[in-house]
Amino acid sequence: MLAAPFFKQPKPSIISMPTPMLTPTLTPMPTQTDIRALLDKLGTRTMTPPPVVTHPDFMINFAVWQWHQGVALHGLYQAGKVLGGERHRRFITDWIAARLGEGTPAKSINTTAPLLTMAFLHEENPNPVYEKHCREFAAWCMKNAPRLPDGTYEHSCTENVYPRQVWADTLFMGGYFLAKWGRVTGDDTLVDEAARQFLNHYHHLHDARTRLIFHGYDDLREKHIGVLWGRGNGWYAMATAEVLALLGKQHPAHAAMLADLRAQLAGAAATQDASGGWRTVMDDASSYLEATCTAAFACAFLRAAGLGYVDDGYRARAARALEQLEAWTNDSGDLTHSSAGTPIKPDAAGYNAIPFAVTTFSQGLGLLAFAQALKSGKQQMTFAP
Numbered sequence: 001m002l003a004a005p006f007f008k009q010p011k012p013s014i015i016s017m018p019t020p021m022l023t024p025t026l027t028p029m030p031t032q033t034d035i036r037a038l039l040d041k042l043g044t045r046t047m048t049p050p051p052v053v054t055h056p057d058f059m060i061n062f063a064v065w066q067w068h069q070g071v072a073l074h075g076l077y078q079a080g081k082v083l084g085g086e087r088h089r090r091f092i093t094d095w096i097a098a099r100l101g102e103g104t105p106a107k108s109i110n111t112t113a114p115l116l117t118m119a120f121l122h123e124e125n126p127n128p129v130y131e132k133h134c135r136e137f138a139a140w141c142m143k144n145a146p147r148l149p150d151g152t153y154e155h156s157c158t159e160n161v162y163p164r165q166v167w168a169d170t171l172f173m174g175g176y177f178l179a180k181w182g183r184v185t186g187d188d189t190l191v192d193e194a195a196r197q198f199l200n201h202y203h204h205l206h207d208a209r210t211r212l213i214f215h216g217y218d219d220l221r222e223k224h225i226g227v228l229w230g231r232g233n234g235w236y237a238m239a240t241a242e243v244l245a246l247l248g249k250q251h252p253a254h255a256a257m258l259a260d261l262r263a264q265l266a267g268a269a270a271t272q273d274a275s276g277g278w279r280t281v282m283d284d285a286s287s288y289l290e291a292t293c294t295a296a297f298a299c300a301f302l303r304a305a306g307l308g309y310v311d312d313g314y315r316a317r318a319a320r321a322l323e324q325l326e327a328w329t330n331d332s333g334d335l336t337h338s339s340a341g342t343p344i345k346p347d348a349a350g351y352n353a354i355p356f357a358v359t360t361f362s363q364g365l366g367l368l369a370f371a372q373a374l375k376s377g378k379q380q381m382t383f384a385p
Contacts, residue, residue, distance in 0.1 A: 030326050032374060038329055039079045039370045045333025046072055046363040047091045057341025058357045062095055065105040067157070067173045068341070068360040069095070070113025075367030077117045082374040092117060100129070107140045110157035112174040119177060123184045138181050138190055141174060148219045152200040155216070160343075164219040166204045167344070168232030171197065172239040179243045191246065195253035198240055202260040205236075211267035212282055216344045226344040227351055228282040233268060234296020237261070238368070241303040258309060265310055268297055269317055276320030280339050281348045288352065291328045291337040292362050294321050295369035302376040315376070322373055325366060338362035 030038070046060065053061040056068040073092050080088025096118060105111050115137045122130040146154040148164060153174065155167035175197045182190030205213035205224070212233050215226030226232075240261045247254045271282045277294040281287035298321035301314040328337045340357035 030322055032377075034326065035322070035370050035373050036083065038326060039083055039367065039374070041331075041333040042329065042335065042363055042366050042370065043076060043079050043083075043088060043333075046076060046360070046367065047088075049360075055341075056360050058355075058359065060358060060360050060363065062360065065099045065111060065114060067110040067113040067169070068364075070116060070173065071361040072364035072367075073114055073117040074120075075364030075371070077120060078371035079367045082371050089121075093121070096130075100133070104133075104136075106158045107137060107144070108156040108158050109145065109153060109170050109174040110155075112137050112141065112177050113172070116177040116180060119180045119184055134177075134181050134184075138178060138187075141178050142190070142193060145174070150200065151196065152204060153197055162216075165225070165344075166201060166217040166219065168201070168205055168213050168215055168229065168236050171201055171243075172235040175201075176239045176242055179246045183246050191251070192253075194243060195247055195251065195257065198243060198257050199253060199260070201236070202257075202264070206260070206264070207267075210270075210283060211263040212271070213264065225346075227284075227348050229342070229351060230278045230280045230282050230290050230293030231296065231339065231342065233264065233282060234293045234300065234365070237265060237268065237300035238296050238303070240264075241300050241307065241309065244309065245303075245307055261304065262310060265301065265304060265314065269301075269314065272297075272317055272321070276317075276322075276324035277337075278321075280354070281351050284348050284352075286352075287348065289324075289337065290339050291325060291335050292339065292365045294328075295325055295335070295365040298322050298325065298369040299365075299372045302372045306376050318373070318376075322369065325369060329366065334358040335362050335366035338365075 049060040049062050053059060053063055056064065056066060062069055076088045076092055099105065115134055118130045119134050121127065122134060146156055148154065148166065152166055153170050155162050155165055155170050175194050178190050179194035182188065182194065202213065204217040207214060207228060210228060212228045213236055214224040215229040215232045218225045240257060244254060244257055244261065272278060273289060275289060277289040278297055279287040280290040280293065298318045301318040304310045305312060305314045329335055335358065337356055338358060339354045340359060342351065342354050345351050
């Protein structure tokens with residue numbers, strides 16, 4: 001039985017948006033050798049933060065325990081898995097030890113993000129310290145995380161409070177961990193709760209016209225807030241593909257979650273720029289092309305195609321996105337053209353005013369995209385001219 005009732009979602013009144021067709025070719029661009037070099041360069045830069053740090057919304061900063069670092073840790077973990085060696089793992093475990101040595105992290109949805117990589121590490125090599133913190137954060141998610149009356153998580157962080165607001169960010173920062181820890185421990189109630197959160201979030205956030213999701217939903221005003229934000233849609237796409245794999249087809253929420261993901265990925269495909277990138281405001285042709293959402297969609301498209309959730313046309317789209325990401329990665333290993341930390345803004349102008357910044361999380365998303373490309377082994381597909 002499910003831990004709590006799932007939404008019975010009405011079928012969205014979707015306006016047909018045909019997905020542009022692509023003709024894949026076998027031109028290797030970028031090659032696996034290219035991607036290994038990019039991963040190594042990105043990882044080295046990420047693990048060499050500047051001596052003077054400011055807020056992690058605007059630069060690489062590993063001095064605090066927050067969502068920014070959680071994204072980077074998981075990118076470094078996945079990069080280390082495909083590249084081999086102990087360098088990435090050593091950085092991660094040293095960072096965890098240093099931060100835990102400063103005290104127990106405050107609990108919120110955002111501060112749950114580093115627990116995802118901790119759960120992966122514990123699964124490989126059981127660690128009582130990691131287990132303790134994972135269990136405590138999972139218990140907080142189940143019992144104490146702020147929620148809407150229907151049980152959907154409010155987005156929460158340690159510095160700000162967003163009463164009765166649902167954010168796209170929440171699922172990657174907290175929902176993915178909950179599902180992973182449930183599978184690691186065999187606790188189906190955690191997996192069921194994660195599935196419920198994914199269904200509820202899409203229910204509240206999705207736009208019936210485009211099938212994409214808004215950055216937020218205000219339950220008090222019963223309206224969407226923000227825009228069809230690129231990185232927010234990327235968080236959803238990546239996390240949903242991974243959690244579907246954790247659920248397995250036998251789970252009662254799998255079919256509905258898969259339908260939501262397919263709808264959202266089709267909406268994303270329809271907004272991909274000819275360059276291979278995506279815009280920070282996805283339905284605004286004047287909005288700037290942005291690297292983190294491009295990385296997130298490349299990762300999600302490859303993962304979803306590899307799991308058989310979408311057809312191989314999505315691999316071609318991901319390959320073009322990887323080509324653009326390669327162009328945006330400079331010689332120092334910075335993933336440029338990445339928007340800084342972005343709270344919900346009132347309109348498209350607010351999102352378009354967010355500056356570019358090389359940050360802990362932008363590097364992490366680049367690492368996740370290139371690591372998934374190596375794992376997929378399908379980099380040879382690109383757009384036909």
